[in-house]
Structures are given as structure tokens and as C-alpha cells.
Amino acid sequence: MTVFTCGQLSDVAHNLGGNLHFQREMPGELPVLDGEQQVQILGDGLVLYFSQSRDLVDASSQNRLAPGITAAFLLSGEAEVSLPHQRLHFDARPGGQRAMLVNLTDADQFQRHWQCERQETKVCLSITPGWLQHFAFASQLCSDNLLRFSRNHWQNLPWQPSAEILQRAHQLLARDAGLPPLLQRLQRESFALDLASDILRGIDAPPEKRLGNHLERCLLRLRGWLDSGEANDLSITEMARQLGTNPVDLQNAFRSRNGITIAAYLRRRRLEQAYHAICQQSLSIEEAASLAGYEHLSSFSAAFKRQYGFPPSQARQ
Template sequence: MTVFTCGQLSDVAHTLGGNLHFQRELSGEQPVLDGEQQVQVLSEGLVLYFSRSRDLVDASSDNRLAPGITAAFLLQGEAEVSLPRQRLHFDARPGGQRAMLVNLTDSDQFQRHWRSGREETKVCLSITPDWLQQVAIGSQLRSDALLRFSRSHWHSLPWQPSVDILQRAHQLLERDATLPPLMQRLQRESFALDLACDILRGIDTPQEKRLGSHLERCLARLKEWLDSGEADALSITDMARQLGTNPVDLQNAFRSRNGTTIAAYLRRQRLARAYQAMRQQGLSVEDAANLAGYEHLSSFSAAFKREYGFPPSQARR
């Protein structure tokens, strides 16, 4: 991790086309952020940004957001920003709002609110108007919904990254340091293109294909169960019965919204809980296997390695 001073962070923002300044006067030598920032500008006009950071000050800062579509989501932690006419709190914990999707037709200002000690791990993809015009609007991804969204200033839509996107983002952050630079770039380019397609298809979803209010409530409650562990001992039939719907509709709606099945999502969440317990609490591999619901250590190790690309023995610190 690197400690960034106010002046250094302003320089980083400037190289990315931003204009960062704090609302209360801070010395250029004042440490404001502890973390790492990774930016990759792709030739197609996509800008992919990863950050892990911890705030070192209580403050608010203004920065400039470039024209185009910006999608951001948290992998861990919390964040708070102010856009025109709304203040948003993001939280990667179960039940929290972790993502934002917004379009700007012109460069404009937004605010970030800092709280000393608060941590966040964030992924952001910026889609430039040129890329959108050449690649999306001029292709089969074009739709009236996409055109309306891209022509409205500060237009935001509810959006959540798919489970596959979240898992791949975790893997990129964990495995990038072990890869040669060329492989890092290729993997990130592939991820950025898949993320862009995920975003654009979300914008393009016709109104008639959206879910009814009852099923939306079912999915929201189910997501809370899956994320918290409340659903670990329930079958899909049990889940549907308790939610007041049927297993087929519940499974189809969940797959449509999250890009994976309920069982696959649950398996990944249990692996993620085991992973975090090993990293943060020093849990043994054997106890982590039990936490993830695996009777055999070999099965847990194989599933863990498929998911994260390394054996569970390397997850402990």
C-alpha cells in the first residue's frame, strides 16, 4: 500500500482528466489516502479503474467526471458521494447498495465524502461517448433505451453487477500481481469488455421483460438470505414456499437478474465467507471447509482453487 498526500492525489486525478480539490484547505503534503490505484486505458475507449484505499482524513472533495457512461461498484467496504440533487451511500455488505450507473453528456462535478479510517475496494469502468457511438450504438446493442440514456445528463439507473462479474473482479485483484504484464493487460481488457456488455444489456432491458413487484421483493429477500447464510440449509423449494412463489419462477428470475443459478450463487457465497474467515480471522483450512459446507477437504480445496485460482492454504495470512 502507498500513502498519498493531497498533492499526489490531485496529480493522479489530473492525469485522468479530473480536477480534485478539497473543500477545506489541506496542505499539499497532508496524507489523505492509504492504498493503491490501478488505471488501465484501453485503446477502444474504455477506462478500467481498480482501487483499494483507506481514508486518512475527515473531509469532502470535489472532482470532475468525464462525459460518457460511468459504472462503479464496491467489492468491499463503504463509500459516500454526492451527485446533483442526491447523496448516495454505498455499502458492499449484504442488503447494501454497492453499485452506481450514470451517464453524463458533458463533464461535470461530483463530491466524495471522506471519513478517517473508512476502507473501500472499488471497480469503475468509464465508457467514452466515442466508444459508445462506434461500438455499441452502431451495432446490435443499439436500442431506444440506450439512446435515451446516453443523451441524458446525470441520468442514473438502478444496476447491480452480475455474480460472475463480481467474482472475476475479485480474482483480478488477487491474481494480477502474479501474472506477467502482458497477461495482466489481456485479462483486464477481456474483463472490461464483458463488464461493458453487462452494463449495456442492463440498459437495454425492455420494460416488458422486467419483473413484477412481488417477484422483485422475493429476489431482494432471497438475496439477503443467500448473503447472510440464512438460506444455507434450505432447498430451492423451501425458499420459494417461504417467499410465497414457486421454484420455477424464482429460479428463472434469479438467473435473469444475477446471471447464475441460486445453487451456484449460494456455493460461491459460502466459499467467499470461508475465504474471508481464513484471511481475516486465521481460520484453519479444515474449519473453513466446514464453514463452506464441504464434508471432504479435497472437495473444498478443488472448489476453492477453481473459484480463486490458488489453493486455500494460500488464503491464510
């Protein structure tokens, strides 16, 4: 990790086309950020950005966001930003809002709120108007939803990255250090294209099928149970009974809303808890396995590797 002073961070932002400045005056030599930032500009108009950082000050700053579609999501930690007429808090923990998806027709300012010692690991992809013009509009592949989205300034959608995208992002950050530069670039280019596809699918997704009010309330309560751990010892039949519905309707509605079954969501959430416990709380692999609900270490290691692409022993590296 590298410690950036206020002046150095402003220079980095300027080199990337931004215009970073803090709302209160700070000395140029004041350390403000401890972290690492990696930017890959692809020739066809996609810009992929990875950052791992820790705030060293309490402050607010403004920066310029380029025109086009920008998607950003957290792999860990928290972040807080302000868009015009909207303040957003992002949290990578299960149940939190970890992502945003916005479109700008012109360059504009956004605000970031800093909190000393707050950490975040973030992935961001910018899709330039030129990329859209060449690959979507000119080839007549642009849907009505995408066309409407791209024509509105500060258009904002409640997008969340797919489980596959989250898994690959974790893998890229874990493996990059040991890869030759060319292979690293090729893997990131492939990831950027797949992420762009995931983003465009999110824009084109049809409105969610409306469920009955009772089932909507059941899903809301169920997500709270799953994320808090209250449902860890309940079967789906028991969940449905306590919610006042039947297991088939509950399972079908949950899959429709989240793209996976209740059991798969619960396994993923437990593994996310184990991952953060290993990285941030220094739990042993055995303790993390128990936290995730696994009796056998081999089963936990296999499930962890399927989700993140590397064994739990490498999670701290």
C-alpha cells in the first residue's frame, strides 16, 4: 500500500481526467489516503478501475465524473458519496447496497465523504459514449431501455453485480500479484467486457414481476432473517410456516427476485461472513469454517474455493 498526500492524490485524479479538491483547505503534503489504485484503459472505450484504500482524514471532496455510463461496486468495506439531490451509503456486507449505476450526458461533479480509518475495496467500470456509439447505437443493437438510459443526465438504476462478477473480481485481486503483466492485462480485458455485459443486462432487464403484498412482505422479512443469521437453523418449510406462506411460493418468489435459491443464498452469505472474518478479524481457518456452518474443514475449503477461486488459506494474502 502507498500513502498519498493531498497533492499527490489531486495529481493522480488530474492524470485520469478528474479534478479532485477538498471542501476545506488542506496542506498539499498532508497524508489523506493509504491504498493502491490500478487503472486499465482499454482501446475500445472501457476504463476499468480497482482500488483498495483506507481514509486517513475526516473530510469531503469533489471530483469530476466523465460522461457515459459508470458502474461501481464494493468488494469489501463501506463508502459514502453524494450525487445531485441524493446521498448514498454503500456497504459490502450481506444485505447492504454495494453498487451504483449512473449515466452522465456531460462531465459533472460528485462528492465523496471521507471517514478516518474507513476502508474500501472497489471496482469501477466506465463505458464511454464512444463505446456505446460504436458497439450499440451504430450496429442497431441498442434497446429502447438503453437508449432512454443513455440520454438522461444523472440517470440512476438500482443495479447489483451478479454473483459471478463478484467472484471473478475477488479472483483478479487475489491472483494479479503473481501474473505476468501481459496475462494480467488480458484477464482484466476479459473481465471488463463481461462486466459491461452484466451492466447492460441490468439496464435492459424488464421490470420485476409484481408479487402479492403478503409475499412481498414475506421476502422482505426473509432477507432480514438470512442476512442476520436468524434463519441459519430453519428449514425452508419452517421459514414458510413462520412467514405464513407455503414453501413452493416462497422458494419461487425468492428465486425470481434474487436469481438463486434460498439455500444457495444462505451458503453464499455464510461464506462471505467467513471471508471477512479471515481478512479483517484474523480468525483461523477452523474458526471461519465453524462460523460458515461447516463441520469438516475440507468441505469448507472446497466451497470457499468454488465461490472465490482460491482457498481460504490465501484470503489474507
